[in-house]
Amino acid sequence: MDRVDIEEINEKIKEESAFIDLLTLEVNKVIIGQKHMVERLLIGLLGNGHILLEGVPGLAKTLAINTLSKAINGKFSRIQFTPDLLPSDVIGTTVYNMPKNEFSIKKGPIFGNFILADEINRAPAKVQSALLEAMQERQVTIGDETFAMEQPFLVLATQNPVEQEGTYPLPEAQVDRFMLKTVIDYPKQEDERTIMRNNLNGQYEIVKPVVTMKQILKAREVVKTVYMDEKIENYILDIIFATRFPERFGLENLNPLISFGASPRGSINLATAAKVYAFIKRRGYVIPEDVRAVCHDVLRHRIGITYEAEAEDVSSEDIINQILNKVEVP
């Protein structure tokens, strides 16, 4: 690949990423002050990954995915996870059809393009497992029939970090299946004023479909062509290996704080997310800035911290910061 190829990719990206501005504008009509979350939704959408959102109630998590769904004209489903939810409530079941004297399949709410799994940690493990299996395999088996999920298929699961009583925390193996874990914070004061005024005046913007599913699927193909140099690959691997063997990077102090490092799925997702980020920034190649921009969201749920780290109030976030400040940028 030479410079001409990169320019070709750049041209292609210019063409295929034109919808990003339109989509962002449309979503921002309704979602105010959550630029980071909207950007991460796009990364998940274009990177064919799923997103785990963590934030206190009332930060427009549901509204964001609903708006995105409307802007793309996709099928949106919301599943409120509760302790008495059953796997069949999520994926569907077979029901007896009396006139035909046979069992017919009733598909569950998971058969959609944009799925909001609200408060995923409130449902027991078997329900979480059913959802996460569908997320990973991108197919669901009901009875003796297997159904492929419609594309795009984006699951946005939410977790509330403050109420932990009566919850079933997601096991590490299942959390790993989320491409990104995004922590949402409160909007800025200025943004919140706008939100408040819009609500008081009853000014609810109507979201129109501005992008087609076809465009999204095409953009996904272009994302795959974004060039990633070997030096960037090595940088990603250095970061991932620093989570596993911090002592090799002069971070001996992290050894007692990390119980397990990021999995190979972590490096795959970090590379994919960096490529999507470069695409969103209209670049046909990945630079270290792209890796660093998505690093926290890709790795924060993939690094296990020890009791010692908890006792010292050190989070996976702090560990990632230390790693990024130590690993040499190419």
Added chain:
Amino acid sequence: MNRFLYIFALFISAFTIAQTEVKISADTNQAFIGDIINVNLQVHSSEQILWPDIEEVIAPLEVQKLGSIDSSSVKRKNVYHQNLAVQQFDTGHFVLPQLPFVSLQGDTFYSDSLAFSFLAVPLDTTNAIFDIKEPEKVPFNFTEAKPYIYGFIALIALIVLLYYLIRRFNKKDETIEEEVIELISCEIEAISALNNLESQALCENGLVKEHYVQLTEILRRYFDREYEIDTLESTTDEIIEILSTMKLDSVLVNDISDLLTEADFVKFAKSKPDKKTNGVFMRKSYAIVDDCHKMKEEERDV
């Protein structure tokens, strides 16, 4: 006449009886309980005497020490002599009974009996309870302590040696590097590295990417030392952001930004600038190091 005969017979018999004489004496007849009373037994006899089993006879008094029976001969008479020490652990009056000594002819001779009083020890209840005897202090013996002292010294020496070796191995590479760096100032090091890079003529040999990798590394290392910022662990945007806050000329910052961005393009996007551009950036690199150092010097002077 008969009268004189009776007197003589009595005198003779008295003389004959007086052939065996038993004497007993004690150093005191009053003592506190547990105290020792020394008793002395003496038997003067012309005959051989059977000595009684004293320990059995004197109960309830207790024999604390029983000496051996000594014998000597004085004026054809045997003198038997024994010392014993008795004690008692009850208060009250006790009698050492008459001790029987039997001659070979079957005659029994008795000693006198002795009376002893054993008194209770008066207690001073006004004072606190105290030890009757202090614990005995064992005198320090250097020979016994020697192995422990030598062992302790050896352990300390071993710890110091290990600590020294660990530190030496850990710091070996660092020290060498630091020594070299400390000797050369940052701008001289950067200029020398740029000269070296230019002399390698990597671009002319088609190694453009390698040329820009080395070029950016030289500049980043220079910024790292000159401004004490972690440029090696920072991205281009971050470096420019930090340099922008350092009172540098905006044109200079733009030049640095252009160079690093172009280098990123070469490094990560397979860009291959032409010979002229490479030359321009090479000259800019010298100028950047020179200008940055001059500004830093001026800042120091101010």
